[in-house]
Amino acid sequence: MSDALKPGARIGILGGGQLGRMLSVAASRLGFVTHIFEPGANPPAAQVADRLTTAPYDDADALRAFADSVDVITYEFENIPTEALDLLEAHRPIRPGREALRVSQDRLTEKNFLQSLGLNTAPFADVTDLASLNTAIEEIGTPAILKTRRFGYDGKGQARLRAPEDAEAALADMACAPAILEGFVEFSHEVSIIAARGLDGQVACFDPGENVHRDGILHTTTVPARLRPEQRTDAVLLAANILNALDYVGVMGVELFVTPSGLIVNEIAPRVHNSGHWTQNGCAVDQFEQHIRAVVGWPLGDGQRHSDVVMENLIGDDMDRVPDLAQEREVALHLYGKAEVKPGRKMGHFNRIAR
Amino acid sequence: MSDALKPGARIGILGGGQLGRMLSVAASRLGFVTHIFEPGANPPAAQVADRLTTAPYDDADALRAFADSVDVITYEFENIPTEALDLLEAHRPIRPGREALRVSQDRLTEKNFLQSLGLNTAPFADVTDLASLNTAIEEIGTPAILKTRRFGYDGKGQARLRAPEDAEAALADMACAPAILEGFVEFSHEVSIIAARGLDGQVACFDPGENVHRDGILHTTTVPARLRPEQRTDAVLLAANILNALDYVGVMGVELFVTPSGLIVNEIAPRVHNSGHWTQNGCAVDQFEQHIRAVVGWPLGDGQRHSDVVMENLIGDDMDRVPDLAQEREVALHLYGKAEVKPGRKMGHFNRIAR
Numbered sequence: 001m002s003d004a005l006k007p008g009a010r011i012g013i014l015g016g017g018q019l020g021r022m023l024s025v026a027a028s029r030l031g032f033v034t035h036i037f038e039p040g041a042n043p044p045a046a047q048v049a050d051r052l053t054t055a056p057y058d059d060a061d062a063l064r065a066f067a068d069s070v071d072v073i074t075y076e077f078e079n080i081p082t083e084a085l086d087l088l089e090a091h092r093p094i095r096p097g098r099e100a101l102r103v104s105q106d107r108l109t110e111k112n113f114l115q116s117l118g119l120n121t122a123p124f125a126d127v128t129d130l131a132s133l134n135t136a137i138e139e140i141g142t143p144a145i146l147k148t149r150r151f152g153y154d155g156k157g158q159a160r161l162r163a164p165e166d167a168e169a170a171l172a173d174m175a176c177a178p179a180i181l182e183g184f185v186e187f188s189h190e191v192s193i194i195a196a197r198g199l200d201g202q203v204a205c206f207d208p209g210e211n212v213h214r215d216g217i218l219h220t221t222t223v224p225a226r227l228r229p230e231q232r233t234d235a236v237l238l239a240a241n242i243l244n245a246l247d248y249v250g251v252m253g254v255e256l257f258v259t260p261s262g263l264i265v266n267e268i269a270p271r272v273h274n275s276g277h278w279t280q281n282g283c284a285v286d287q288f289e290q291h292i293r294a295v296v297g298w299p300l301g302d303g304q305r306h307s308d309v310v311m312e313n314l315i316g317d318d319m320d321r322v323p324d325l326a327q328e329r330e331v332a333l334h335l336y337g338k339a340e341v342k343p344g345r346k347m348g349h350f351n352r353i354a355r
Numbered sequence: 356m357s358d359a360l361k362p363g364a365r366i367g368i369l370g371g372g373q374l375g376r377m378l379s380v381a382a383s384r385l386g387f388v389t390h391i392f393e394p395g396a397n398p399p400a401a402q403v404a405d406r407l408t409t410a411p412y413d414d415a416d417a418l419r420a421f422a423d424s425v426d427v428i429t430y431e432f433e434n435i436p437t438e439a440l441d442l443l444e445a446h447r448p449i450r451p452g453r454e455a456l457r458v459s460q461d462r463l464t465e466k467n468f469l470q471s472l473g474l475n476t477a478p479f480a481d482v483t484d485l486a487s488l489n490t491a492i493e494e495i496g497t498p499a500i501l502k503t504r505r506f507g508y509d510g511k512g513q514a515r516l517r518a519p520e521d522a523e524a525a526l527a528d529m530a531c532a533p534a535i536l537e538g539f540v541e542f543s544h545e546v547s548i549i550a551a552r553g554l555d556g557q558v559a560c561f562d563p564g565e566n567v568h569r570d571g572i573l574h575t576t577t578v579p580a581r582l583r584p585e586q587r588t589d590a591v592l593l594a595a596n597i598l599n600a601l602d603y604v605g606v607m608g609v610e611l612f613v614t615p616s617g618l619i620v621n622e623i624a625p626r627v628h629n630s631g632h633w634t635q636n637g638c639a640v641d642q643f644e645q646h647i648r649a650v651v652g653w654p655l656g657d658g659q660r661h662s663d664v665v666m667e668n669l670i671g672d673d674m675d676r677v678p679d680l681a682q683e684r685e686v687a688l689h690l691y692g693k694a695e696v697k698p699g700r701k702m703g704h705f706n707r708i709a710r
Contacts, residue, residue, distance in 0.1 A: 007677065007690050007703075025380050028403045031690030031703065047405040048383045284636065284687050284708055299682045306708070307661070322362065327654045332639050335362050335386030348362075348386065353639055353661070 003199055004297035005071055007031025011292065012070035012092070016043025016052070018336040018346060019076035019272050022280075024049045026288035032296065037066045044337040045076075057084040067091035074250065074295045078104050078270050079151050095199075095295040096250040100270040103246065107149045107180050110268060117241055120264045122257075123183035133171055136181035137164050146170045149178045158216075185264055187257035191225040194276035195239035196290045197248045199297040203240045206287065206303045208232060209311070211255070211275050217344065221275045221311040223282060227258065234263050242268060251276070251291035274346075278309040281332045281351040307353050314348040316341055325350055358554055359652035360426055362386025366647065367425035367447070371398020371407070373691040373701060374431035374627050377635075379404045381643035387651065392421050399692040400431075412439040422446035429605065429650045433459050433625050434506050450554075450650040451605040455625040458601065462504045462535050465623065472596055475619045477612075478538035488526055491536035492519050501525045504533045513571075540619055542612035546580040549631035550594035551645045552603045554652040558595045561642065561658045563587060564666070566610070566630050572699065576630045576666040578637060582613065589618050597623060606631070606646035629701075633664040636687045636706040663709040671698045680705055 005011075011027050013020045016038030024034040024045050035051040036043060046052040051069070055062030063084055067073065073094045078101055085101065088094055103113045111124050125136035127146065137144065142164055148157035159170035161181075171179075190213075194206040210225035211218055227235065239254050253273025255266040276287035285293070285301025293300055314321065319341055325331050335348035360366075366382050368375045371393030379389040380403050390406040391398060401407040406424070410417030418439055422428065428449045433456055440456065443449055458468045466476050480491035482501065492499065497519055503512035514525035516536075526534075545568075549561040565580035566573055582590065594609050608628025610621040631642035640648070640656025648655055669676065674696055680686050690703035 004678070007674070008692070008694060021383070025383065025403065028376070028380065028692060029689055031692050033402050033692060047388050048380065048403045050402040281639065284685050293681070302684050304684065319362070323359070326648070329657050329659065330639050334384055337363070337383060337386050337388060339363060 005032070008033065009072075009296065010035055010050075010070040011296065012037060012066055012073040013045065013049070013076060014038075014073065014080055014088075015076035016040065016045040016049075017076055018044055018338075018348075020045035021048055021336060022277075022288045022334070023074070023076060023272065023291060026286065027292045029289060030292060030296075030298070032292065035066065035070050037063070042339060047337050057081045060087055063087050064091065072295055074291070076271055096248050096252070096270045097246070100246045100248055100250075100252070104268055104270045105150055107147055107267075108178075109149075111180065113245075114242070114265050114268075117238075117245055119238055119241070120262060122185045122264060122266070124180045127171075127179040127181050129176070130168060130171055133167050133179075133181060134164070137161070137167060140181055140183040142166070143184050145182045145184070146174060146179050147182055148174055149180060185257050185259060187259045187264065189226060189258050190255060190266065191227060191235065191258060192221070192253055192255045192273065192275040193235045193239045194251060194253055194273055194279065194287050194290075195236075195243055196251045196287075196294050196300050196303070197240075197243040198294050198300045199249050201244070202300055203243055204290070204300040204303045205236045205239055206276060206279055206283065206290075207305045208235050208256075209275050209278055215344070217315060217346075218274045218313055220313070221278050223278050223305060223309050231258065231263060238263065238265065250294045251287050274313070274349075275311075277334065277349050278311040278351055279305075280334065281353050282307045282309040309354070310352045311349055312352070313346060314350065316343045316345055316347065319347045322348075328352075330354070360387070363388065364427075364651065365390055365405075365425040366651065367392060367421055367428040368400065368404070368431060369393075369428065369435055369443075370431035371395065371400040371404075372431055373399055373693075373703075375400035376403055376691060377632075377643045377689070378429070378431060378627065378646060381641065382647045384644060385647060385651075385653070387647065390421065390425050392418070397694060402692050412436045415442055418442050419446065427650055429646070431626055451603050451607070451625045452601070455601045455603055455605075455607070459623055459625045460505055462502055462622075463533075464504075466535065468600075469597070469620050469623075472593075472600055474593055474596070475617060477540045477619060477621070479535045482526075482534040482536050484531070485523060485526055488522050488534075488536060489519070492516070492522060495536055495538040497521075498539050500537045500539070501529060501534050502537055503529055504535060540612050540614060542614045542619065544581060544613050545610060545621065546582060546590065546613060547576070547608055547610045547628065547630040548590045548594045549606060549608055549628055549634065549642050549645075550591075550598055551606045551642075551649050551655050551658070552595075552598040553649050553655045554604050556599070557655055558598055559645070559655040559658045560591045560594055561631060561634055561638065561645075562660045563590050563611075564630050564633055570699070572670060572701075573629045573668055575668070576633050578633050578660060578664050586613065586618060593618065593620065601625075605649045606642050629668070629704075630666075632689065632704050633666040633706055634660075635689065636708050637662045637664040665707045665709075666704055667707070668701060669703040669705065671696055671700055671702065674702045677703075683707075685709070 159173040209221040253269040279286040514528040564576040608624040634641040
């Protein structure tokens, strides 16, 4: 722990949503003090952070003052503008590092990176215009999904092509942004593995969770996932492969499709991940503390799971269920302190524990 | 839950130490927003709270503004000046209520209250001067302990009498403050029970923990405690008896001596308690969330324990152990964010989990 920050050190977090909020709480458990940088008003993370800077990502003075006020910088989302990162990095270390952001900010770069490691992905092709989309359709077939290369999340920035005739409409949906066409994969279910790598290169993985989505948004994660022992081993090895290749520091979420012929990497997220929220009530060290441990140079927790857990997201009006959920044994609530309930908005989650 | 506060409501916490800090984090998990009132500079709780008021307890304007900014008021310590409570209570509900504070702020009142419920306490007598101390010694014998009636904690405000000749020196130690003389009790060990009562009168108890002190400060709490089944039942019943008699709302710590002839109540604390910190890693709903649930009118968690835990305090230089503790499996660290390490100062604790 020679490079380790000591309790009392300051951690800067880019992004003030629920992930930043839970990172801030985890940091406080280890005695660290947090500073949130967030352009939007009333960020949930600020309610449990020591300091808040409200400024856009192109405010160089605010970025500089933020960086100077902390000892290390991390983030809750991957779409941070490159210029902001350049400026911040000149002042303080950013963990996970730039390479992870470069790769994961662009679906095309990410898929090429994963294939370069010998990992399986869905078939894909670069799409820049109608001509390249039609070529891609010939190559990959339909049904397929057109996805913007950048700034997609929770099913946003995606259009489904049922048949080649859908090409033009799908491209219009994307507002002609650079995209990839992705072929459908026949999979039985989706799992994700939350993996961490320390400053010293140590890797620790949480048990894979099985994900169910609704309307393009994660609905539940169940641990243990349905995986054969060799699939579980594969998941851990491929996650370690990705982390090592990126010289990664922090927690990463890796989404995987389970198919008869093996695991296929759907996507990676260089941050704590919604499908890792179960760790809050299933492990001694959860994904948020694990991430903080990594970015401050502490030893990682071992990721051991002590309980079976089903995590369920509370989206929009699901908040009406809170009074009933509060009465249930073995239900641990985690609400995000968001002022306004909106359809599709992640308002909280709960972990139902089975021992 | 008709009287229940909804997520987004504001909870005022009097006191910005580690208990206020952990209450604030627990409140955030349920979507509540916290406001800390603390006279001292840089309170640990403010690092994870939405708002902080720095003002003394005789600043009527600050108290009024604080009360008006929140929906309910609770506290992390019992020695809040009566005038401050009068002022606050005129604006917002204070939970636990005034009766609990009145009783627990004064050792003499507390012992008389406990005896009025038919509970066993150590023998005690009122001491106001040397004459009454000598009478008390005749009645109770030596060895005995002289304790100030008010403002004692962690062994402070106490003097031991080995023999009647120690009377004058002990009284001088107390600076002649009103006191009680307490006889020694032959006990095999100390346990404490962390009990909670909801706004609707529902009572829930955590499993009793067994406490070991060093230099008058709690050192470890171990669950399960060594108790026979009927002693465990007695502990729960007497805690419920106390809570109901006070029409209590919130979490209370009840310290008990285990003797061959039964349980003896040592003292009660109308707040979350150091000996309940193990619940953070032993229960789905810990003592901090339990307290918040009570004061906002939510249903209580059931207090069920899923793991055996040993909680150990980190006092002063014990902070040097943190790097080693961070490497241990099944150790969950909880550090308090205090800037300065001082001898005897509670800097953090850890829970070692045995499954």
